[in-house]
Amino acid sequence: MKTVDEIYEEMLASFIRQTGAGAAGGCDLPARLYAVAAQVYALQVQADWVRRQAFPQTAQGEYLDLHAEMRGLRRKSAARAEGTVRFSAERSDRDRIIPRGTVCMTAGMMRFQTTEDGVIPAGSTSADVKVQALEAGAAGNVLAGTVTVMASAPVGVASCTNPAACAGGCDAEEDETLRERVLDTYKRLPNGANSAYYQQQAMSFEQVAACCVLPRNRGVGTVDVVVATPSGVPGKELLDELTDYFNVRREISVDVSVLPPKPVTVNLTVKVKPEAGGSLDEVKTAVAAAVNGWFTGQRLGQSVLLAQLTALVFACPGVANCTVTAPAADVAIQADELPVLGTLTVEELT
Numbered sequence: 001m002k003t004v005d006e007i008y009e010e011m012l013a014s015f016i017r018q019t020g021a022g023a024a025g026g027c028d029l030p031a032r033l034y035a036v037a038a039q040v041y042a043l044q045v046q047a048d049w050v051r052r053q054a055f056p057q058t059a060q061g062e063y064l065d066l067h068a069e070m071r072g073l074r075r076k077s078a079a080r081a082e083g084t085v086r087f088s089a090e091r092s093d094r095d096r097i098i099p100r101g102t103v104c105m106t107a108g109m110m111r112f113q114t115t116e117d118g119v120i121p122a123g124s125t126s127a128d129v130k131v132q133a134l135e136a137g138a139a140g141n142v143l144a145g146t147v148t149v150m151a152s153a154p155v156g157v158a159s160c161t162n163p164a165a166c167a168g169g170c171d172a173e174e175d176e177t178l179r180e181r182v183l184d185t186y187k188r189l190p191n192g193a194n195s196a197y198y199q200q201q202a203m204s205f206e207q208v209a210a211c212c213v214l215p216r217n218r219g220v221g222t223v224d225v226v227v228a229t230p231s232g233v234p235g236k237e238l239l240d241e242l243t244d245y246f247n248v249r250r251e252i253s254v255d256v257s258v259l260p261p262k263p264v265t266v267n268l269t270v271k272v273k274p275e276a277g278g279s280l281d282e283v284k285t286a287v288a289a290a291v292n293g294w295f296t297g298q299r300l301g302q303s304v305l306l307a308q309l310t311a312l313v314f315a316c317p318g319v320a321n322c323t324v325t326a327p328a329a330d331v332a333i334q335a336d337e338l339p340v341l342g343t344l345t346v347e348e349l350t
Contacts, residue, residue, distance in 0.1 A: 081140030
């Protein structure tokens with residue numbers, strides 16, 4: 001694309017060539033030509049932008065959404081993380097009520113609220129209550145033991161914590177991820193009976209983060225659709241919903257089964273060396289957050305590679321060097337398997 005100056009010089013040269021006279025020093029012709037050149041440049045920029053939005057390979061934002069709709073797809077919206085918070089109180093002969101909507105938060109002000117009424121029974125000192133992040137997004141995937149502050153403590157309740165990590169939160173689908181799905185519909189045309197059809201239909205559900213299709217897995221005339229959610233293994237409600245969806249749309253005489261993935265536990269040991277003057281505890285926290293955020297349902301059917309894990313840890317803030325000591329080798333994962341983080345040990349590298 002030509003610059004404004006290049007367009008102006010061409011216009012000035014054309015004027016001189018066609019009139020045989022140059023622009024006088026005190027006249028306003030150069031200013032007028034430059035203004036026209038700027039407008040021509042703006043038209044070129046606009047035309048280039050229109051060209052990019054016209055094709056799914058280069059479209060962005062809402063224009064990419066339009067291309068997706070033409071292929072029967074929609075951008076996945078952000079999802080809220082979910083988990084459990086344990087409320088504790090001194091032993092009493094009276095029930096301690098934890099109202100639905102009680103807000104707890106992390107030190108970083110990530111807020112969660114209870115999604116059900118809870119109660120610490122008389123004679124007990126704690127109760128576990130389900131919570132959901134108030135803000136949608138991956139930021140809600142926090143580590144165990146980090147939800148420790150109550151915005152307004154229920155009567156008699158002294159403290160709270162999350163015994164396990166909160167998971168399932170994900171950001172809205174980015175352009176590149178949606179673009180890949182759109183282009184895949186051109187590369188693998190669904191015909192109502194092939195694997196591409198089942199995979200693309202399953203991925204159209206907001207809760208589905210990854211999917212694999214196993215044709216003839218149980219013999220001729222069978223199709224197994226394995227799906228994973230952002231938090232990993234889907235619940236029965238989603239599996240039943242997908243089963244009903246495909247039973248209405250399947251081809252004749254085909255038995256379709258929607259299955260959860262087979263979890264494969266991966267116990268991970270990482271050694272890290274903090275940068276000079278850095279805090280080992282802060283580095284450990286950053287590494288734990290990164291690793292927990294890496295093991296999501298999107299890893300369905302993807303092998304766990306030591307090179308990927310090493311790069312992930314090394315990219316954490318404050319890490320000067322690192323090594324992965326366990327597992328000892330890459331973990332091979334089959335198409336219907338989902339790697340799940342088991343124990344995570346972060347030690348100092350000496």
